[in-house]
Amino acid sequence: QKEVEQDPGPLSVPEGAIVSLNCTYSNSAFQYFMWYRQYSRKGPELLMYTYSSGNKEDGRFTAQVDKSSKYISLFIRDSQPSDSATYLCAMSAEYGNKLVFGAGTILRVKS
Amino acid sequence: NAGVTQTPKFRILKIGQSMTLQCTQDMNHNYMYWYRQDPGMGLKLIYYSVGAGITDKGEVPNGYNVSRSTTEDFPLRLELAAPSQTSVYFCASSYGQGDTGELFFGEGSRLTVL
Numbered sequence: 001q002k003e004v005e006q007d008p009g010p011l012s013v014p015e016g017a018i019v020s021l022n023c024t025y026s027n028s029a030f031q032y033f034m035w036y037r038q039y040s041r042k043g044p045e046l047l048m049y050t051y052s053s054g055n056k057e058d059g060r061f062t063a064q065v066d067k068s069s070k071y072i073s074l075f076i077r078d079s080q081p082s083d084s085a086t087y088l089c090a091m092s093a094e095y096g097n098k099l100v101f102g103a104g105t106i107l108r109v110k111s
Numbered sequence: 112n113a114g115v116t117q118t119p120k121f122r123i124l125k126i127g128q129s130m131t132l133q134c135t136q137d138m139n140h141n142y143m144y145w146y147r148q149d150p151g152m153g154l155k156l157i158y159y160s161v162g163a164g165i166t167d168k169g170e171v172p173n174g175y176n177v178s179r180s181t182t183e184d185f186p187l188r189l190e191l192a193a194p195s196q197t198s199v200y201f202c203a204s205s206y207g208q209g210d211t212g213e214l215f216f217g218e219g220s221r222l223t224v225l
Contacts, residue, residue: 008151034213043115043201043216044154088153099214101153 003027006089006102015111019076023089023102026070030091030100033065035074038086038104047087048074079109113137117202117217124192124224132187132220134202142207143185144169144214145177147198154201160185161207192224 006023013019021035031052036044048063050056050072056063062075072091076083089102118133136143141162146154156169160179174196176188185204189196199221203214 004153006153036214041219043203043218044214045216046213049213090154098156098159101155103151103153 001026004089004091004100004102007105008103010106010108012108012110013079015079015081015109017079017109019079019083019107019109021074021076021087021089021105021107023072023091024070025072025091025100027091027093027100028067028070029093031067032092032094033063033072034090034099035061035063036088036090036101038088040085044088076107079107081109081111083107084109115202115204115215115217117200117220119220120218121221122223124189124222126192126194126224128192129188129190130192130222132189132200132202132222134185134187134217135183136185136202136204136215137183138204138215139182140204140206140215141182142205143179144203144205145175145185145187146201146203147171148201148219149198157187157200189222194224196222197224198222 004025033050035048037047038044050063053067060077064073086104088104090099115136144159145157155171158177160166199219202217
């Protein structure tokens with residue numbers, strides 16, 4: 001079993017849709033959770049960062065962590081074609097280092 | 112500020128050849144990392160460094176070597192290239208302990224071994 005599971009997609013949605021991206025994990029020591037966005041032929045860039053359980057909102061993006069279920073989510077409201085990218089979840093037991101990445105989900109937003 | 116710069120962007124190697132992927136950062140970050148990314152597999156940590164002169168193995172270090180003689184540079188050496196090393200390689204850096212742990216990535220180096 002992989003330490004972090006993420007459906008690779010692709011996930012195709014119409015413009016304006018609400019998108020839900022998810023990861024599950026097996027290591028209960030993970031407490032730092034991140035979402036990275038990666039455009040085609042580019043390096044990943046940090047999108048959201050959450051510590052422990054709870055929600056965090058930033059504009060159209062909301063990150064949720066449920067440590068009891070070992071499940072994290074990223075919601076994108078009013079999705080735009082510019083949101084088309086690969087979204088990677090990442091998590092760590094130590095403060096931001098030795099991140100374990102999910103496989104990444106390819107998202108395509110159609111105009 | 113250029114951030115993290117990787118060279119070359121693309122390279123084709125023959126089996127058994129050697130090469131070095133270069134990585135430099137201008138953010139004065141202490142921590143630097145090398146990852147490889149294969150389709151559907153996410154990012155796998157090859158080697159990392161917490162400062163000049165200090166390196167350590169990650170999850171998939173076999174077939175690679177690194178050195179860190181300066182804060183800015185963290186080259187990755189491939190000895191005796193094999194087809195299994197065909198991948199996209201990303202260098203990243205971070206401030207390290209005491210911050211959010213955000214990794215700053217370069218644009219990647221695409222390596223094909225034939």
